[in-house]
Amino acid sequence: MKINVVKSVLDASDAMANVNRRRMDAAGLTCINMLSAPGSGKTTLLQKSLPMLPDGMRTAVLVGDLQTTRDAERLENSAAQVVQINTGSGCHLSPSQVEQGLDSLDLSAIDLLIIENVGNMVCPAAFDLGEHRRAVLLSVPEGDDKVAKYPTLFQKADVILLTKIDLAEILEYNFDRVYEDLAKINTAAPVIRLSSKTGEGVEAWRDWITAQRPE
Amino acid sequence: MHEMSIAEGLIQSVLAAANQHNATRIERVEIDVGQMRLIVPDAMRLAWQVITEGTIAAGSELIVVEIPMTARCKKCGREFAPKLDEYLCPDCGKADVDILTGDDIILTSVVCDSNEDAESCDKKGTETQ
Numbered sequence: 001m002k003i004n005v006v007k008s009v010l011d012a013s014d015a016m017a018n019v020n021r022r023r024m025d026a027a028g029l030t031c032i033n034m035l036s037a038p039g040s041g042k043t044t045l046l047q048k049s050l051p052m053l054p055d056g057m058r059t060a061v062l063v064g065d066l067q068t069t070r071d072a073e074r075l076e077n078s079a080a081q082v083v084q085i086n087t088g089s090g091c092h093l094s095p096s097q098v099e100q101g102l103d104s105l106d107l108s109a110i111d112l113l114i115i116e117n118v119g120n121m122v123c124p125a126a127f128d129l130g131e132h133r134r135a136v137l138l139s140v141p142e143g144d145d146k147v148a149k150y151p152t153l154f155q156k157a158d159v160i161l162l163t164k165i166d167l168a169e170i171l172e173y174n175f176d177r178v179y180e181d182l183a184k185i186n187t188a189a190p191v192i193r194l195s196s197k198t199g200e201g202v203e204a205w206r207d208w209i210t211a212q213r214p215e
Numbered sequence: 216m217h218e219m220s221i222a223e224g225l226i227q228s229v230l231a232a233a234n235q236h237n238a239t240r241i242e243r244v245e246i247d248v249g250q251m252r253l254i255v256p257d258a259m260r261l262a263w264q265v266i267t268e269g270t271i272a273a274g275s276e277l278i279v280v281e282i283p284m285t286a287r288c289k290k291c292g293r294e295f296a297p298k299l300d301e302y303l304c305p306d307c308g309k310a311d312v313d314i315l316t317g318d319d320i321i322l323t324s325v326v327c328d329s330n331e332d333a334e335s336c337d338k339k340g341t342e343t344q
Contacts, residue, residue: 008322
Protein backbone atom coordinates (compact mmCIF):
# COMPACT_ATOMS: atom_id res chain seq x y z
CA MET A 1 0.00 0.00 0.00
CA LYS A 2 1.25 3.44 -0.88
CA ILE A 3 0.09 6.30 1.30
CA ASN A 4 0.45 9.69 -0.35
CA VAL A 5 1.27 12.41 2.12
CA VAL A 6 2.15 16.07 1.79
CA LYS A 7 3.57 17.08 5.11
CA SER A 8 6.48 19.32 5.93
CA VAL A 9 8.96 17.50 8.12
CA LEU A 10 10.03 20.85 9.50
CA ASP A 11 6.51 21.70 10.67
CA ALA A 12 7.12 20.72 14.28
CA SER A 13 10.40 22.65 14.41
CA ASP A 14 8.99 25.73 12.66
CA ALA A 15 5.84 25.63 14.81
CA MET A 16 7.99 25.65 17.94
CA ALA A 17 10.02 28.55 16.52
CA ASN A 18 6.78 30.48 15.95
CA VAL A 19 5.70 29.78 19.54
CA ASN A 20 9.02 31.22 20.72
CA ARG A 21 8.61 34.28 18.49
CA ARG A 22 5.06 34.99 19.70
CA ARG A 23 6.19 34.60 23.29
CA MET A 24 9.00 37.11 22.77
CA ASP A 25 6.64 39.45 20.88
CA ALA A 26 4.23 39.32 23.81
CA ALA A 27 7.07 40.22 26.16
CA GLY A 28 8.01 43.10 23.84
CA LEU A 29 11.59 42.03 23.30
CA THR A 30 13.77 41.82 20.19
CA CYS A 31 15.73 38.63 19.54
CA ILE A 32 18.89 38.40 17.46
CA ASN A 33 20.37 35.01 16.53
CA MET A 34 24.15 35.14 16.02
CA LEU A 35 25.66 32.53 13.72
CA SER A 36 29.24 31.84 12.68
CA ALA A 37 32.10 29.38 12.77
CA PRO A 38 33.67 28.63 16.17
CA GLY A 39 36.25 31.21 17.12
CA SER A 40 34.97 34.04 14.95
CA GLY A 41 34.55 36.29 17.99
CA LYS A 42 30.86 36.13 18.93
CA THR A 43 31.43 36.11 22.69
CA THR A 44 34.18 38.73 22.62
CA LEU A 45 32.03 41.05 20.51
CA LEU A 46 29.15 40.68 22.98
CA GLN A 47 31.46 41.37 25.92
CA LYS A 48 32.58 44.52 24.16
CA SER A 49 29.29 45.76 22.68
CA LEU A 50 26.58 44.93 25.22
CA PRO A 51 27.89 47.42 27.79
CA MET A 52 27.78 50.09 25.03
CA LEU A 53 24.02 49.75 24.52
CA PRO A 54 21.83 52.67 25.61
CA ASP A 55 21.13 52.97 29.33
CA GLY A 56 17.96 51.17 30.26
CA MET A 57 18.21 48.59 27.45
CA ARG A 58 18.01 45.37 29.40
CA THR A 59 19.80 42.44 27.79
CA ALA A 60 19.99 38.68 28.10
CA VAL A 61 22.04 36.07 26.26
CA LEU A 62 21.28 32.42 25.52
CA VAL A 63 24.59 30.73 24.76
CA GLY A 64 24.71 27.45 22.86
CA ASP A 65 27.78 25.22 23.04
CA LEU A 66 28.38 21.50 22.89
CA GLN A 67 30.13 21.55 26.26
CA THR A 68 31.27 23.86 29.08
CA THR A 69 29.82 27.01 30.62
CA ARG A 70 32.87 29.08 29.66
CA ASP A 71 31.05 31.48 27.33
CA ALA A 72 28.28 32.09 29.86
CA GLU A 73 30.89 32.84 32.51
CA ARG A 74 32.65 35.30 30.19
CA LEU A 75 29.36 37.10 29.61
CA GLU A 76 28.25 37.25 33.24
CA ASN A 77 29.28 40.87 33.65
CA SER A 78 28.08 42.04 30.23
CA ALA A 79 24.39 41.08 30.29
CA ALA A 80 21.77 41.13 33.03
CA GLN A 81 20.80 37.50 32.43
CA VAL A 82 22.86 34.72 30.83
CA VAL A 83 21.81 31.13 30.26
CA GLN A 84 24.12 28.44 28.89
CA ILE A 85 22.57 25.67 26.81
CA ASN A 86 24.77 22.61 26.30
CA THR A 87 23.74 20.67 23.22
CA GLY A 88 25.98 17.65 23.97
CA SER A 89 26.68 16.36 20.49
CA GLY A 90 24.10 18.64 18.83
CA CYS A 91 25.65 20.83 16.13
CA HIS A 92 23.00 23.57 16.32
CA LEU A 93 20.45 25.02 18.74
CA SER A 94 16.91 23.76 18.23
CA PRO A 95 13.72 25.75 18.83
CA SER A 96 12.83 23.50 21.79
CA GLN A 97 16.19 24.20 23.44
CA VAL A 98 15.53 27.91 23.02
CA GLU A 99 12.09 27.39 24.56
CA GLN A 100 13.76 25.87 27.62
CA GLY A 101 16.15 28.79 27.69
CA LEU A 102 13.22 31.23 27.60
CA ASP A 103 11.67 29.33 30.53
CA SER A 104 14.69 30.09 32.65
CA LEU A 105 14.73 33.83 31.85
CA ASP A 106 12.59 36.62 33.27
CA LEU A 107 11.26 37.84 29.91
CA SER A 108 9.46 40.82 31.43
CA ALA A 109 12.88 42.20 32.43
CA ILE A 110 14.45 41.97 28.95
CA ASP A 111 14.42 44.32 25.94
CA LEU A 112 17.03 42.52 23.87
CA LEU A 113 17.73 38.79 23.75
CA ILE A 114 20.84 37.58 21.96
CA ILE A 115 21.09 33.92 21.00
CA GLU A 116 24.71 32.91 20.54
CA ASN A 117 24.32 29.81 18.43
CA VAL A 118 26.66 26.81 18.36
CA GLY A 119 29.74 27.64 16.27
CA ASN A 120 29.05 25.98 12.93
CA MET A 121 28.60 27.40 9.44
CA VAL A 122 26.13 24.82 8.12
CA CYS A 123 23.58 23.34 10.52
CA PRO A 124 22.42 26.41 12.52
CA ALA A 125 21.49 28.14 9.25
CA ALA A 126 18.82 25.51 8.60
CA PHE A 127 16.83 26.10 11.82
CA ASP A 128 14.56 29.02 12.64
CA LEU A 129 14.65 29.44 16.42
CA GLY A 130 12.01 32.17 16.59
CA GLU A 131 14.47 35.06 16.30
CA HIS A 132 13.56 38.40 14.69
CA ARG A 133 16.96 38.95 13.07
CA ARG A 134 20.00 36.94 12.07
CA ALA A 135 23.50 38.28 12.45
CA VAL A 136 26.26 36.32 10.71
CA LEU A 137 29.91 36.81 11.66
CA LEU A 138 32.91 36.09 9.47
CA SER A 139 36.33 36.69 10.98
CA VAL A 140 39.33 37.72 8.93
CA PRO A 141 41.48 34.68 9.93
CA GLU A 142 38.85 32.35 8.46
CA GLY A 143 39.76 33.62 5.00
CA ASP A 144 38.16 35.86 2.39
CA ASP A 145 36.69 32.94 0.42
CA LYS A 146 34.11 31.73 2.96
CA VAL A 147 31.05 33.61 1.70
CA ALA A 148 31.07 31.62 -1.53
CA LYS A 149 31.81 28.38 0.34
CA TYR A 150 28.92 28.70 2.80
CA PRO A 151 26.40 30.73 0.78
CA THR A 152 23.25 29.58 2.59
CA LEU A 153 24.48 30.99 5.89
CA PHE A 154 25.02 34.41 4.31
CA GLN A 155 21.89 34.34 2.15
CA LYS A 156 19.73 34.22 5.27
CA ALA A 157 21.60 36.95 7.15
CA ASP A 158 20.04 40.30 8.12
CA VAL A 159 23.43 41.78 8.95
CA ILE A 160 26.95 40.55 8.20
CA LEU A 161 29.82 41.33 10.56
CA LEU A 162 33.39 41.06 9.33
CA THR A 163 35.31 40.67 12.57
CA LYS A 164 38.99 40.82 13.63
CA ILE A 165 39.75 43.37 10.89
CA ASP A 166 42.84 44.42 12.86
CA LEU A 167 44.41 41.27 11.36
CA ALA A 168 43.50 42.13 7.75
CA GLU A 169 46.84 43.59 6.76
CA ILE A 170 49.02 40.87 8.22
CA LEU A 171 46.85 38.17 6.61
CA GLU A 172 46.63 40.07 3.30
CA TYR A 173 42.85 39.87 3.49
CA ASN A 174 40.97 40.77 0.34
CA PHE A 175 37.77 42.60 1.37
CA ASP A 176 36.77 43.06 -2.27
CA ARG A 177 36.54 39.31 -2.68
CA VAL A 178 34.05 39.16 0.20
CA TYR A 179 31.97 42.01 -1.25
CA GLU A 180 32.00 40.45 -4.72
CA ASP A 181 30.70 37.17 -3.33
CA LEU A 182 28.07 38.92 -1.22
CA ALA A 183 26.88 40.88 -4.26
CA LYS A 184 25.73 37.56 -5.72
CA ILE A 185 24.21 36.17 -2.53
CA ASN A 186 22.75 38.92 -0.38
CA THR A 187 22.56 42.60 -1.28
CA ALA A 188 19.98 43.41 1.41
CA ALA A 189 22.06 42.83 4.54
CA PRO A 190 24.39 45.65 5.61
CA VAL A 191 28.04 44.69 6.12
CA ILE A 192 29.85 46.01 9.20
CA ARG A 193 33.63 45.75 9.48
CA LEU A 194 34.79 45.68 13.05
CA SER A 195 37.48 44.73 15.53
CA SER A 196 36.55 43.95 19.12
CA LYS A 197 40.22 44.41 19.96
CA THR A 198 40.65 47.97 18.70
CA GLY A 199 36.97 48.90 18.99
CA GLU A 200 36.76 49.98 15.35
CA GLY A 201 33.25 49.42 13.95
CA VAL A 202 31.77 48.18 17.23
CA GLU A 203 29.64 51.32 17.51
CA ALA A 204 28.12 50.63 14.09
CA TRP A 205 27.10 47.16 15.32
CA ARG A 206 25.73 48.72 18.52
CA ASP A 207 23.70 51.18 16.42
CA TRP A 208 22.38 48.39 14.22
CA ILE A 209 21.20 46.41 17.27
CA THR A 210 19.59 49.50 18.78
CA ALA A 211 17.61 50.16 15.58
CA GLN A 212 16.02 46.68 15.45
CA ARG A 213 12.44 46.21 16.51
CA PRO A 214 10.30 43.06 16.37
CA GLU A 215 7.91 43.18 13.41
CA MET B 216 25.16 16.65 10.59
CA HIS B 217 21.71 18.15 11.17
CA GLU B 218 20.23 15.16 9.35
CA MET B 219 19.53 13.46 12.69
CA SER B 220 17.33 16.39 13.79
CA ILE B 221 15.45 16.08 10.50
CA ALA B 222 15.11 12.30 10.94
CA GLU B 223 13.54 12.85 14.38
CA GLY B 224 10.79 14.97 12.84
CA LEU B 225 10.40 12.61 9.89
CA ILE B 226 9.85 9.43 11.91
CA GLN B 227 6.99 11.09 13.79
CA SER B 228 5.24 12.08 10.56
CA VAL B 229 5.81 8.65 9.01
CA LEU B 230 4.51 6.72 12.03
CA ALA B 231 1.49 9.02 12.25
CA ALA B 232 0.61 8.39 8.59
CA ALA B 233 1.21 4.65 9.00
CA ASN B 234 -0.96 4.45 12.13
CA GLN B 235 -3.88 6.05 10.30
CA HIS B 236 -3.80 3.10 7.90
CA ASN B 237 -3.10 0.40 10.48
CA ALA B 238 0.24 -0.34 8.85
CA THR B 239 2.14 -3.32 10.20
CA ARG B 240 5.45 -2.64 8.47
CA ILE B 241 6.93 0.25 6.51
CA GLU B 242 8.88 -0.60 3.38
CA ARG B 243 9.73 2.69 1.77
CA VAL B 244 9.55 6.39 2.56
CA GLU B 245 10.01 9.19 0.07
CA ILE B 246 10.92 12.78 0.91
CA ASP B 247 11.39 15.93 -1.16
CA VAL B 248 14.39 17.82 0.16
CA GLY B 249 14.95 21.44 -0.75
CA GLN B 250 18.42 22.19 -2.04
CA MET B 251 18.81 25.01 0.51
CA ARG B 252 18.46 22.63 3.44
CA LEU B 253 21.95 21.26 2.76
CA ILE B 254 20.98 17.66 3.35
CA VAL B 255 23.56 15.03 2.43
CA PRO B 256 21.49 12.05 1.14
CA ASP B 257 23.92 9.44 2.49
CA ALA B 258 23.91 11.08 5.94
CA MET B 259 20.11 11.34 5.78
CA ARG B 260 19.77 7.63 5.00
CA LEU B 261 22.17 6.74 7.83
CA ALA B 262 20.20 8.90 10.27
CA TRP B 263 17.02 7.21 9.07
CA GLN B 264 18.52 3.77 9.67
CA VAL B 265 19.43 4.74 13.24
CA ILE B 266 16.20 6.53 14.13
CA THR B 267 13.92 3.75 12.83
CA GLU B 268 15.50 0.99 14.93
CA GLY B 269 12.88 -0.76 17.02
CA THR B 270 9.96 0.75 15.06
CA ILE B 271 7.82 -0.68 12.25
CA ALA B 272 9.96 1.41 9.89
CA ALA B 273 13.15 -0.49 10.78
CA GLY B 274 14.98 -1.55 7.63
CA SER B 275 12.84 0.65 5.39
CA GLU B 276 14.28 2.39 2.36
CA LEU B 277 14.48 6.18 2.39
CA ILE B 278 14.28 7.86 -1.01
CA VAL B 279 15.62 11.41 -1.07
CA VAL B 280 14.47 13.57 -4.00
CA GLU B 281 16.30 16.87 -4.30
CA ILE B 282 14.12 19.88 -5.10
CA PRO B 283 15.81 22.79 -6.85
CA MET B 284 15.34 26.38 -5.72
CA THR B 285 13.04 28.99 -7.16
CA ALA B 286 12.90 32.54 -5.85
CA ARG B 287 11.12 35.87 -6.31
CA CYS B 288 13.09 39.11 -6.38
CA LYS B 289 11.92 41.41 -3.58
CA LYS B 290 12.86 44.46 -5.63
CA CYS B 291 11.21 43.79 -8.99
CA GLY B 292 9.10 40.66 -8.48
CA ARG B 293 10.84 38.58 -11.13
CA GLU B 294 10.71 34.83 -10.46
CA PHE B 295 13.82 32.87 -11.31
CA ALA B 296 15.91 29.82 -10.38
CA PRO B 297 18.86 30.87 -8.23
CA LYS B 298 21.89 28.73 -7.54
CA LEU B 299 23.14 27.96 -4.05
CA ASP B 300 25.96 30.45 -4.52
CA GLU B 301 24.16 33.00 -6.71
CA TYR B 302 20.85 34.73 -6.07
CA LEU B 303 21.23 37.53 -8.64
CA CYS B 304 17.97 38.67 -10.20
CA PRO B 305 18.36 38.44 -13.99
CA ASP B 306 16.29 41.64 -14.42
CA CYS B 307 17.47 44.10 -11.77
CA GLY B 308 20.76 42.53 -10.62
CA LYS B 309 19.94 42.63 -6.90
CA ALA B 310 20.39 39.60 -4.65
CA ASP B 311 17.42 40.06 -2.32
CA VAL B 312 14.89 37.29 -2.69
CA ASP B 313 12.00 35.39 -1.16
CA ILE B 314 12.62 31.68 -1.58
CA LEU B 315 9.59 29.99 -3.19
CA THR B 316 10.76 26.38 -3.41
CA GLY B 317 13.83 24.48 -2.30
CA ASP B 318 13.73 25.54 1.35
CA ASP B 319 11.51 22.82 2.78
CA ILE B 320 11.63 19.12 3.53
CA ILE B 321 8.40 17.32 2.66
CA LEU B 322 7.28 13.78 3.34
CA THR B 323 5.56 12.73 0.10
CA SER B 324 4.79 9.03 0.44
CA VAL B 325 4.97 6.01 2.69
CA VAL B 326 4.83 2.49 1.28
CA CYS B 327 3.71 -0.07 3.85
CA ASP B 328 2.11 -3.41 4.53
CA SER B 329 -1.31 -2.99 6.03
CA ASN B 330 -4.32 -4.95 7.14
CA GLU B 331 -6.44 -2.58 5.05
CA ASP B 332 -6.86 -3.07 1.31
CA ALA B 333 -5.70 -0.47 -1.17
CA GLU B 334 -9.22 0.73 -1.90
CA SER B 335 -10.00 1.78 1.65
CA CYS B 336 -6.59 3.46 1.78
CA ASP B 337 -7.42 5.60 -1.24
CA LYS B 338 -10.72 6.62 0.31
CA LYS B 339 -9.02 7.86 3.42
CA GLY B 340 -6.28 9.59 1.43
CA THR B 341 -3.88 11.19 3.86
CA GLU B 342 -3.70 14.68 2.45
CA THR B 343 -2.64 17.11 5.08
CA GLN B 344 -1.65 20.71 4.54
